[in-house]
Amino acid sequence: MSGTPLDFGDPADLNRLRTEFRAWLAVHPLPERHVDEPVPVFLLRWHRLLHSGGWVGLDVPERYGGRGLTALHQVSVSDELGACRAPGVPRIGYLAHALLEFASEDQRLRMLPRMLAGDEVWCQGFSEPGAGSDLAGMSTFAERRGDHYVVRGQKLWTSYAQYSDLCLLLARTDREGTPHRSITAFALPLDRAGVTVRPLRAANGDDEFCELFLDDVRLEESERVGSEGDGWPLAMTTVSYERNALDTGHLSKYGLLVERLRSAVRERAGTLPDGLRSEVGQCYVDYEVLVAHARRRTAERLGGQVAGPESSIDKLLMTRAEQRLYETALKVFPEQLAEDGGEIFGEYLYSRAASVYGGTSQIQRNIIAKRVLHLPSSGRP
Amino acid sequence: METEEFVLVRDLLRSFAARFRVGSADDVKPSAGAAAQEALGELGLGELRRSTPPAATVQECALLAEEHGSLPLPTSLLGTVLLAPELLRLLGTPAAPGTTPTIALARDLRFPAAGSSPLVAWDSEGADEALCVLPDGTVTVSGLGPAAPGVDLLRAIRTAEPAGRVVGRLDPAGHRHWQAYTLIVVTSELVGAARSFVAQSVEYARERAQYGRPIGSFQAVQHLLADATVLVEACASATRYAAWCLDHESPQRALAAARVAKAEVNRSAVEAVYAGTQVFGGIAQTWEHVAHLYLRKVRVGATVLATTADLLTVLAEPEAAP
Ligand SMILES: Cc1cc2nc3c(=O)[nH]c(=O)nc-3n(C[C@H](O)[C@H](O)[C@H](O)COP(=O)(O)OP(=O)(O)OC[C@H]3O[C@@H](n4cnc5c(N)ncnc54)[C@H](O)[C@@H]3O)c2cc1C
Numbered sequence: 001m002s003g004t005p006l007d008f009g010d011p012a013d014l015n016r017l018r019t020e021f022r023a024w025l026a027v028h029p030l031p032e033r034h035v036d037e038p039v040p041v042f043l044l045r046w047h048r049l050l051h052s053g054g055w056v057g058l059d060v061p062e063r064y065g066g067r068g069l070t071a072l073h074q075v076s077v078s079d080e081l082g083a084c085r086a087p088g089v090p091r092i093g094y095l096a097h098a099l100l101e102f103a104s105e106d107q108r109l110r111m112l113p114r115m116l117a118g119d120e121v122w123c124q125g126f127s128e129p130g131a132g133s134d135l136a137g138m139s140t141f142a143e144r145r146g147d148h149y150v151v152r153g154q155k156l157w158t159s160y161a162q163y164s165d166l167c168l169l170l171a172r173t174d175r176e177g178t179p180h181r182s183i184t185a186f187a188l189p190l191d192r193a194g195v196t197v198r199p200l201r202a203a204n205g206d207d208e209f210c211e212l213f214l215d216d217v218r219l220e221e222s223e224r225v226g227s228e229g230d231g232w233p234l235a236m237t238t239v240s241y242e243r244n245a246l247d248t249g250h251l252s253k254y255g256l257l258v259e260r261l262r263s264a265v266r267e268r269a270g271t272l273p274d275g276l277r278s279e280v281g282q283c284y285v286d287y288e289v290l291v292a293h294a295r296r297r298t299a300e301r302l303g304g305q306v307a308g309p310e311s312s313i314d315k316l317l318m319t320r321a322e323q324r325l326y327e328t329a330l331k332v333f334p335e336q337l338a339e340d341g342g343e344i345f346g347e348y349l350y351s352r353a354a355s356v357y358g359g360t361s362q363i364q365r366n367i368i369a370k371r372v373l374h375l376p377s378s379g380r381p
Numbered sequence: 382m383e384t385e386e387f388v389l390v391r392d393l394l395r396s397f398a399a400r401f402r403v404g405s406a407d408d409v410k411p412s413a414g415a416a417a418q419e420a421l422g423e424l425g426l427g428e429l430r431r432s433t434p435p436a437a438t439v440q441e442c443a444l445l446a447e448e449h450g451s452l453p454l455p456t457s458l459l460g461t462v463l464l465a466p467e468l469l470r471l472l473g474t475p476a477a478p479g480t481t482p483t484i485a486l487a488r489d490l491r492f493p494a495a496g497s498s499p500l501v502a503w504d505s506e507g508a509d510e511a512l513c514v515l516p517d518g519t520v521t522v523s524g525l526g527p528a529a530p531g532v533d534l535l536r537a538i539r540t541a542e543p544a545g546r547v548v549g550r551l552d553p554a555g556h557r558h559w560q561a562y563t564l565i566v567v568t569s570e571l572v573g574a575a576r577s578f579v580a581q582s583v584e585y586a587r588e589r590a591q592y593g594r595p596i597g598s599f600q601a602v603q604h605l606l607a608d609a610t611v612l613v614e615a616c617a618s619a620t621r622y623a624a625w626c627l628d629h630e631s632p633q634r635a636l637a638a639a640r641v642a643k644a645e646v647n648r649s650a651v652e653a654v655y656a657g658t659q660v661f662g663g664i665a666q667t668w669e670h671v672a673h674l675y676l677r678k679v680r681v682g683a684t685v686l687a688t689t690a691d692l693l694t695v696l697a698e699p700e701a702a703p
Contacts (some may be wrong), residue, residue, distance in 0.1 A: 004384055004388065005384075005387070005438065005440035005441055005621075005624075005625075006440075006625065008621075008622050008625040009623075009625070009629055022397065079531045137517065164415070174651075259699065262697060262698055265697045265698050266699060268428075269698075276696065277693070277694065277697045278690065278693040278694065280687075280697045281644070281692070281693030281694065281697035282644075284641070284696045285641050285645055285692075285696060288619070288637075288638070288641040289615050289618065289619045289641060289645050292618045292622030292623075292638070292641075292642075293412075293591070293614065293615060293619070296621065310614075313610065313611050313614050314610075316611045317611060317614075317615055362604070364607070365603065365604040365608065366434075366600070366603065366604075366607075368606075368607035368610055368611070369597075369600075369604070369606060369607045370603075373603075373606055373607070373610060374587075375583065375586060375587065375597035375598065375603050375606065376587060376594070376595045376597050376598040378594070378598040380598065
């Protein structure tokens with residue numbers, strides 16, 4: 001967290017990129033979602049269309065299928081999508097960062113271009129029934145047998161596994177060592193013999209997450225990501241990127257709703273209770289603070305800083321903004337509760353998950369206390 | 382300024398602060414304030430915003446204000462060094478030779494209202510007149526009355542004559558710039574205060590032991606400090622972004638960002654100091670401890686220029702076109 005002035009601004013070439021992207025969007029309108037088409041399938045079509053125009057993975061080096069630009073370029077694309085009410089950029093940034101940092105050159109050359117193109121869809125298999133917050137308690141085991149591994153265990157909450165081709169899987173490779181050295185990452189093809197994917201219905205009715213059963217699944221050595229024992233730092237890198245509002249592309253989604261609430265305040269001036277008016281003002285403040293904070297992080301990132309434990313601060317600010325926003329939206333549009341139960345209500349339910357997924361709010365506080373403030377440890381956890 | 386140059390200036394202010402910081406409320410004496418203010422004057426920081434274009438950016442001024450807030454200092458860096466010189470620069474008039482202006486606020490410390498309401502010369506250590514910007518952009522200068530007791534023990538306040546002599550007028554863009562700049566400078570000082578106080582309480586949590594272990598190892602204490610850290614970082618991001626906007630964007634956009642920053646700081650700097658105070662336990666409740674100097678600063682600061690209610694009402698609706 002830098003103490004000297006930061007450049008929050010867009011370098012000049014960003015405006016060119018924005019203009020170019022707007023022009024592209026004008027001739028490539030958002031595809032229609034077919035009746036009964038699951039949202040993830042629709043989003044994948046959108047992902048592929050964006051990729052065909054070169055709008056995915058802007059900050060990934062060219063030799064891996066990206067454009068070799070910066071995080072800010074990626075953010076601008078996300079911004080422009082928000083401004084035209086299109087779905088956000090495909091959420092692959094954090095997985096791509098994990099591969100960039102830990103995969104072998106051969107794997108990067110093979111996997112990243114296909115991930116960016118949407119030819120291979122990835123999901124994240126970290127959590128287990130017995131290992132949620134305490135990832136170190138994971139029991140899925142990958143036993144080494146000569147040149148390959150045999151994996152047995154169960155994963156839980158694996159978002160969109162039923163629509164995915166590959167899973168970034170964490171498994172123990174050593175029963176003895178400390179958890180931080182005995183977990184290893186793999187790229188697991190979900191059509192491999194012994195893998196069962198069972199969707200779970202979420203509270204908002206969506207079929208987002210899944211259970212994954214792994215029954216003596218054979219994984220080749222070449223499917224291991226990083227070295228044996230690299231699973232823990234890989235997981236930490238992944239979740240650090242997953243916790244920044246910029247990397248998840250949520251900002252534009254919030255921005256649209258905040259503006260909707262403010263317009264409603266203008267249109268219904270006088271009829272809204274005073275308290276609700278300030279609550280909308282507070283939503284705007286939370287959102288704008290989050291934008292400023294995300295810009296500051298981007299400036300730091302451009303200055304060479306990699307995502308680390310301070311992204312837990314970002315995650316808590318994002319959660320604060322999101323949960324207040326949807327809570328307030330239900331008050332400004334009460335019909336959502338009375339009769340409609342529409343899209344805002346669905347998003348409201350999902351906003352309650354913001355303090356759970358990607359590590360709960362308590363876990364973010366633990367991380368800040370230990371790894372940002374360096375407060376003394378109380379032993380495990 | 383070049384980065385190295387700025388770092389030098391900031392280090393200068395840092396060693397000044399280490400030397401003149403107040404150890405406890407008992408050290409807050411008129412003589413100590415006057416001596417510190419004189420030493421501050423010798424640093425020559427008042428020149429930073431006097432020329433056009435200014436020697437220091439708004440971002441740099443904001444960071445200096447943050448620095449000033451981080452230790453308990455009885456000096457009027459904001460009023461006499463950062464704010465009044467900027468106002469004179471915007472007006473294109475030099476200060477009358479031999480005078481040191483500060484700025485005037487309404488009696489409740491908000492932006493001055495129209496008419497000849499009672500005024501106070503805010504942050505008036507070492508000042509001998511006060512510049513007042515009225516809602517229509519008219520700028521007046523007032524003579525100073527006696528010291529007015531303030532709740533923020535580190536902030537010198539004097540009464541000011543209500544109807545001052547008109548010295549100029551800010552155009553609408555200049556007026557917006559002025560409001561944004563004042564909000565940013567005041568907000569930055571509060572960010573510095575909250576950040577530093579939280580850091581001090583983190584230090585304390587590492588050392589203070591109860592039940593045979595440092596209190597910082599208790600999860601309840603850790604979460605309190607983690608939340609305070611989140612609030613401080615939110616304040617810093619919002620305030621520094623607003624300062625950047627004033628350097629690079631239209632005054633209209635900068636004013637919107639500055640209002641957001643003040644609204645965040647009004648709420649969060651106070652919350653962060655509450656958390657720090659809680660971590661200090663009983664000791665923070667004593668007159669001798671610095672905790673109440675910080676609490677006074679942020680609690681009063683949350684009402685200075687614009688209160689949360691003022692700001693949220695404006696921010697609840699989309700802005701009208703300029
Ligand atoms: C919508 C959604 C999508 C998800 N997608 C994925 C995915 O794609 N891949 C994946 O791997 N996982 C995914 N997850 C799982 C998610 O990461 C876990 O749910 C989360 O880490 C919490 O684990 P848990 O549910 O087992 O709760 P638990 O760990 O059992 O926690 C229960 C409660 O105890 C508290 N608690 C636990 N330990 C501590 C502690 N040390 N200190 C203080 N409090 C503590 C928690 O904060 C929480 O309040 C998803 C979750 C959701 C809700």
